[in-house]
Amino acid sequence: MRSLSDRIEKYLKVLIERSENEEVEIQRIELAETFRCAPSQITYVLATRFTASEGFITESKRGGGGFIKIRKFPLDENSVKTGISETQAENTLQDLKNSGFLTGREAFLLREILGREVLDPASDESDYVRFKILHKVMKLIKEMEGQWDVL
Amino acid sequence: MRSLSDRIEKYLKVLIERSENEEVEIQRIELAETFRCAPSQITYVLATRFTASEGFITESKRGGGGFIKIRKFPLDENSVKTGISETQAENTLQDLKNSGFLTGREAFLLREILGREVLDPASDESDYVRFKILHKVMKLIKEMEGQWDVL
DNA sequence: TAAGTAAAGGTCAAAGAAGGTCAAAGGAGA
DNA sequence: TCTCCTTTGACCTTCTTTGACCTTTACTTA
Numbered sequence: 001m002r003s004l005s006d007r008i009e010k011y012l013k014v015l016i017e018r019s020e021n022e023e024v025e026i027q028r029i030e031l032a033e034t035f036r037c038a039p040s041q042i043t044y045v046l047a048t049r050f051t052a053s054e055g056f057i058t059e060s061k062r063g064g065g066g067f068i069k070i071r072k073f074p075l076d077e078n079s080v081k082t083g084i085s086e087t088q089a090e091n092t093l094q095d096l097k098n099s100g101f102l103t104g105r106e107a108f109l110l111r112e113i114l115g116r117e118v119l120d121p122a123s124d125e126s127d128y129v130r131f132k133i134l135h136k137v138m139k140l141i142k143e144m145e146g147q148w149d150v151l
Numbered sequence: 152m153r154s155l156s157d158r159i160e161k162y163l164k165v166l167i168e169r170s171e172n173e174e175v176e177i178q179r180i181e182l183a184e185t186f187r188c189a190p191s192q193i194t195y196v197l198a199t200r201f202t203a204s205e206g207f208i209t210e211s212k213r214g215g216g217g218f219i220k221i222r223k224f225p226l227d228e229n230s231v232k233t234g235i236s237e238t239q240a241e242n243t244l245q246d247l248k249n250s251g252f253l254t255g256r257e258a259f260l261l262r263e264i265l266g267r268e269v270l271d272p273a274s275d276e277s278d279y280v281r282f283k284i285l286h287k288v289m290k291l292i293k294e295m296e297g298q299w300d301v302l
Numbered sequence: 303t304a305a306g307t308a309a310a311g312g313t314c315a316a317a318g319a320a321g322g323t324c325a326a327a328g329g330a331g332a
Numbered sequence: 333t334c335t336c337c338t339t340t341g342a343c344c345t346t347c348t349t350t351g352a353c354c355t356t357t358a359c360t361t362a
Contacts, residue, residue, distance in 0.1 A: 003330095003338065028321055038340045043322065048337085063347025065154025066320035154319095156348065179311055189350045194312065199347085214357025217310035 008035055008042065009049040016072060023071035046070070057095040071095065159186055159193065160200040167223055174222040197221070208246045 008031070015024040032039040050056040050070055060068040073092075159182070166175040183190040201207040201221055211219040224243065 005338065029319095039321075040323080040341075041339060044338075060321060061347075062319085062321040062345070063154075064319045064349070065157055066347075068321075154348065180309090190311075191313080191351075192349060195348075211311060212357075213309085213311040213355070215309045215359070217357075219311075 004035060004037055004041065005045050005048065008037075008045045011035075012045070012050070012070060016070065021071075023069060025067050025069045027066065028068055042068070052096075057092075059095060155186065155188055155192065156196050156199065159188075159196045162186075163196070163201070163221060167221065174220060176218050176220045178217070179219055193219070203247060 012024060012026075015026075016022060026042075028039050028042045031042050035041070046058055046068070050058055052073075055073045057071045057073065058068060059071070060066070163175060163177075166177075167173060177193075179190050179193045182193050186192070197209050197219065201209055203224075206224045208222045208224065209219060210222070211217070224246075
């Protein structure tokens, strides 16, 4: 018998799969009501099944009109071929910062590196380099998993 | 479900987009009536979504015939092509100073750097350099968000 | 012209509406 | 039984919305 967490996980992954852009936006309370559980249960599922090492980014806002957004990393074979634009790179960095995987300064530095001043914005070559750099960053996040200080 | 603030923000941004000169002028009470909310709600939206670090400047006047004017910084892709004149640069610096994002000395220094003695006023190349410098400044303001001292 | 009034916008604190955290209790399998 | 994963609930933090009260500006009137 699968647990509640498993069912919520499955439910969210189906939503993401069916989405156009590999992401889904929910309201914690609403989802909790749907599954008739405590809101913190949703937080738990996110924390255990939608981690960066699983390839997910989550973003949220509190207060009125609050939400939780779950997004899958753009790190599939497709991205390797098409590359990543400056804007996509910035969005990803923003996500990583918001999720606490990068500090403000780290994100800042990377943004500068990936920016137009360094990489010609109108070049496919640049997009590919951008992808390679970001891919490395993601890999580091995955592998280090909270042990950055060992560097 | 998006919040009232989100809807008002969207509304104003559409107005700005449709305008000729990237600015819009409204009356607080009128807009509040349109959205059936307290006038201070409008002030809140301005304070949270139309900040300088978001690329906006607001200006207002009280009393009879009062108004609120919202302007977008001239720092979009278009500016990249056309560059920024010395006068435009000065206006932007003035705005940044008035909004409290730059101190008097900082604005002064930048004004000197961007001025005619350093950058030939009759050169497209200069306009482009001016844009790049200002853009960097804005970016720093945005990224550092009150944490300049960490550098 | 000085004083008063009406018509704006500004401020700020409190209430409301989300999501976050964490420790403790509950369960399932080794 | 012991351990590890789930589930819950009390309490916290952040963002939104409102309303009472303040300040500024334009207009009117003695």
